[in-house]
Amino acid sequence: MKSVLNVLEQLIAFKSITPTGKDAIDFVADYLQKLGFECLIKTFGPNGQEVTNLYATLGHEAPNICFAGHIDIVPPGDEKLWQSDPFQMQVKDDLVFGRGTVDMKGAIACCLVAVSEFLKENKNHNGTISFLLTTDEEGDGTHGLKEMLEYIKDIEPKIDFCILGEPTTEHEVGDTIKIGRRGSINFDLTITGKQGHVAYPEKAINPMPIVISALKGLIETEFDSGSEFFQKSNLEITSIEGQNPVRNVIPFSVSAKFNIRFIDKHTPSDLAAKVAHVISQYSDDYELKYSCTSLPFVQEYSKEIERFADIVYDTCGIRPKIKTNGGTSDARFIHKYTQVVEFGLNCDLAHKIDEHTKICDLQTLYNVYYSSLVKLL
Ligand SMILES: [Zn+2]
The missing domain is CATH 3.40.630.10 (Zn peptidases)
Structure with a gap:
């Protein structure tokens, strides 16, 4: 030794x-x-x-x-x-x-x-x-x-x-x-609402609760149940950003980042389609980008x-x-x-x-x- x-x-x-x-x-x-x-x-x-x-x-x-x-x-x-x-x-x-x-x-x-x-x-x-x-x-x-x-x-x-x-x-x-x-895929999600004054929420669309609901929907999604040598695929949220320096403005848009460690039952594009499907149940004004760093x-x-x-x-x-x-x-x-x-x-x-x-x-x-x-x- x-x-x-x-x-x-x-x-x-x-x-x-x-x-x-x-x-x-x-x-x-x-x-x-x-x-x-x-x-x-x-x-x-x-x-x-x-x-x-x-x-x-x-x-x-x-x-x-x-x-x-x-x-x-x-x-x-x-x-x-x-x-x-x-x-x-x-x-x-x-x-x-x-x-x-x-x-x-x-x-x-x-x-x-x-x-x-x-x-x-x-x-x-x-x-x-x-x-x-x-x-x-x-x-x-x-x-x-x-x-x-x-x-x-x-x-x-x-x-x-x-x-x-x-x-x-x-x-x-x-x-x-x-x-x-497992493979690794990074997602960038931006959900757009309608900016406005926090005192008049009826005149705005706040994207923040929409992002929160969509991310909750994603966390609760079972992508698979694993396989012989793989534990199941897992999604982790790593960032939510409203880029909002003030407290009285409903933001125009909110971005979130998340990563999925995934198993060999998925391809990156299938997985991205599943993610998009979940998000579309909460918003129809969103942008989703992804990059797969390893299969x-x-x-x-x-x-x-x-x-x-x-x-x-x-x-x-x-x-x-x-x-x-x-x-x-x-x-x-x-x-x-x-x-x-x-x-x-x-x-x-x-x-x-x-x-x-x-x-x-x-x-x-x-x-x-x-x-x-x-x-x-
Ligand atoms: Zn090492």
Whole structure:
């Protein structure tokens, strides 16, 4: 565990706020080169906002087992609210604090050290070990693994199985593996009324109660009841704006924003039509725009995924649940090229002030990554 904490401390010290982190990628590449890896570093994106990506390989034969992830982090927020410097790893009892401990520098430290230790005992292992890392996952992801996967797609041996160390744990490390994700669609709704004086409401049409009723109608709409691997689609309102600086005017229009996390029973256009149908029951003077940022996907529960679930069970002593909940991740790109399982630390603590993980969780994660190398190669 000392080696994992040592690598993690160095990773946390890089202020790799998305989409930056070239120095952290260079550090990982240097670590892997010393182990004999060939490292391909590639940047994409406009000048001054380049995103750095790394594909490192050791070996020339199948199967190619790949550890994937992102080295970028979300900003720490108000650093004064942290009990310690977010970029200086702090160990208190059995907890490790620092931005990125959970999402996901902790997982990267675990797989780097797992590979290093594995190679000490298994110099002549079968197959290929690879790493695929980016600095653009927490942002919009345009120039990260999406472009890197396309760039490396013809390099042999192609990736056969990918382990993505995103935080997936709900209570205990080992309880959850993710093999898909719900889709995400953002809506902008504007309902127009008739502006007027609040003292003469009969001479105006107030769009505010109309928006409130329409949104209530949307919240109460059951879009589906879920499916085998998906929890049901869910709508969350994120903003209601009357843009009204005074108190005596009924506004001309009101805008609202909401997001739907949706399952593979819908297409974005079907969903938008359902949303429009609900709104039309409350208003006939509205504008609805939408943009889908990711489509839902779920992979077949293959032999390989089952094998990984068995490794988790053997190592952690709990049978992992196979899930697709949570936000989006780079698995949305990776699954188009190869099988991918997501398996990492506790998702409750990601992106929070005082982000931290238990040392014993790092140990368990390290054990799973190490066993994966032993059993999959
Ligand atoms: Zn993450």
